[in-house]
Amino acid sequence: MEANLFQLVLIVLYGFFINFEKNSTMFGTYQPVTAGFITGLILGDVTTGLFIGGTLQLLSLGISNFGGASIPDYQTASVVATFITITTGQAASVGISIGIPVALLMVQLDVIRNTIGIWMVNKAEEGAKKGNYSMITKMQMFGVFLTAATTGIPVALAVIFGPSLINTILAHTSEWLTNGLTVAGGLLPAVGIGLLLRYLPTKEYFSYLLIGFVLAVYLKMPLLGVALIGAAVALIIYKKNSKEVNANVNTVGGMDEDE
Numbered sequence: 566m567e568a569n570l571f572q573l574v575l576i577v578l579y580g581f582f583i584n585f586e587k588n589s590t591m592f593g594t595y596q597p598v599t600a601g602f603i604t605g606l607i608l609g610d611v612t613t614g615l616f617i618g619g620t621l622q623l624l625s626l627g628i629s630n631f632g633g634a635s636i637p638d639y640q641t642a643s644v645v646a647t648f649i650t651i652t653t654g655q656a657a658s659v660g661i662s663i664g665i666p667v668a669l670l671m672v673q674l675d676v677i678r679n680t681i682g683i684w685m686v687n688k689a690e691e692g693a694k695k696g697n698y699s700m701i702t703k704m705q706m707f708g709v710f711l712t713a714a715t716t717g718i719p720v721a722l723a724v725i726f727g728p729s730l731i732n733t734i735l736a737h738t739s740e741w742l743t744n745g746l747t748v749a750g751g752l753l754p755a756v757g758i759g760l761l762l763r764y765l766p767t768k769e770y771f772s773y774l775l776i777g778f779v780l781a782v783y784l785k786m787p788l789l790g791v792a793l794i795g796a797a798v799a800l801i802i803y804k805k806n807s808k809e810v811n812a813n814v815n816t817v818g819g820m821d822e823d824e
Contacts (some may be wrong), residue, residue: 581716581717597621600640613660620640621644644720649663650663689704773795
């Protein structure tokens with residue numbers, strides 16, 4: 566499909582907003598699955614957006630920028646991949662394969678942003694020492710713009726050059742490579758789930774994992790139904806653990822009073 570000017574402007578604005586929101590308000594619109602949903606909603610194909618965003622969300626689980634480390638930017642990749650996939654009419658699995666290198670490329674841009682940030686901090690400190698407090702304000706505002714531009718500019722470039730560039734590349738791409746990308750895109754959700762299971766207490770709750778597998782595979786229950794059952798089980802376990810903790814606290818408190 567061909568996006569109109571209003572849709573293109575909305576996606577570019579969202580591209581500038583996504584990194585600002587990630588580093589400030591943190592309402593959750595910067596998550597890959599949300600980014601894919603919003604981009605798909607703007608372009609009129611929510612299903613593709615959720616598929617790409619959800620898959621990239623799985624790949625991002627367990628990854629965090631501790632200590633200011635730069636990590637793959639799957640939220641920006643979700644926007645770019647969803648936009649290119651929908652506007653070029655490609656399969657969602659191909660879009661996922663496009664999103665991964667975009668996420669890795671964004672690591673380099675984040676490093677550049679942090680490097681510029683060091684210079685900005687030094688300029689603000691120099692201004693503070695000289696009593697030029699307006700310099701602090703200027704560096705602060707420039708930092709906000711730089712943060713937004715780190716994701717906004719790549720998204721804008723993808724919007725301007727992405728569809729025509731991708732169509733040209735696909736037109737000259739061998740069928741074996743396209744099929745390979747499709748297969749790789751189909752395997753990535755399994756890789757993401759595997760990564761997630763490594764960080765969860767799978768051995769302790771393996772029985773619940775089997776129940777979810779039976780519900781989804783053998784009983785053909787929709788994923789939303791499985792998720793709701795999982796949420797109910799999690800709530801039951803949480804309440805049970807809370808009662809045990811409260812009981813232990815009361816027992817210890819009673820012993821202290823007797824002493």
